[in-house]
Amino acid sequence: MTKKTKFYVVWKGKRPGIYESWEDCKAQIEGFKGAQYKSFSTFQEAKKAFNGNYLEYKGKKKGKSELTPEELLKIGEPNYHSIAVDAASSGNPGKMEYQGVDTHTKKVLFKQGPFAEGTSNIGEFLALVHGLGFLKQKKSDRILYSDSRIAIGWVRKKKCGTKLQQNKKNKKLFELIERAEHWLQANRYNTPIVKWETKAWGEIPADFGRK
Secondary structure (H helix, E strand, O other): OOOOOOEEEEEEOOOOEEEOOHHHHHHHHOOOOOOEEEEEOOHHHHHHHHOOOHHHOOOOOOOOOOOOHHHHHHHOOOOOOEEEEEEEEEEOOEEEEEEEEEOOOOOEEEEEEEEEEEOHHHHHHHHHHHHHHHHHHHOOOOEEEEOOHHHHHHHHHOOOOOOOOOOOOOHHHHHHHHHHHHHHHHOOOOOOEEEOOHHHHOOOOOOOOOO
16 A cells, blocks of 8 residues: 655645645646645644645745745646755865665665765766666666756766866766766666756755755
């Protein structure tokens, strides 16, 4: 039996209530001007929210910006059959690390670093290539999420576009960049790389929580 991980409260819609799937929620708000709705992790939270005021709950998710109901409806929900990657850097450049997690459970699937004198963009790039290799090895049809448009662009060009200069401290990091670029040039993959919609969904699950 599949465990429910989301409950959707509709305060204003065609039929207000608590729904157990995005499809059912969407049916109540699509085309409804001024719809008010939000997702919750447990039924208890959803029930409390439904009996409360929408204004007390909207926009509370960390990293989430205010979007109109129409914009949220267009974006929809994330695909949890996926891996999410992210990187963190203490300074720019500074000590950098990256990781990939199961988007649904947030279980760490791979993690590298910290590396001396790296940048977040380099980390995001390496995380994406690591994720592509990981999914290809597993023969998985999951998609790959990143919140970095820059890193996604570098991967598509098969080239890390950093302006950071190599030195003795970050030599190992640049060796990884070279390996990642070689992997992209030598391998074919079908994994879709998708931009994580932070404004709608909050921080990416692989976030290191240092903001």
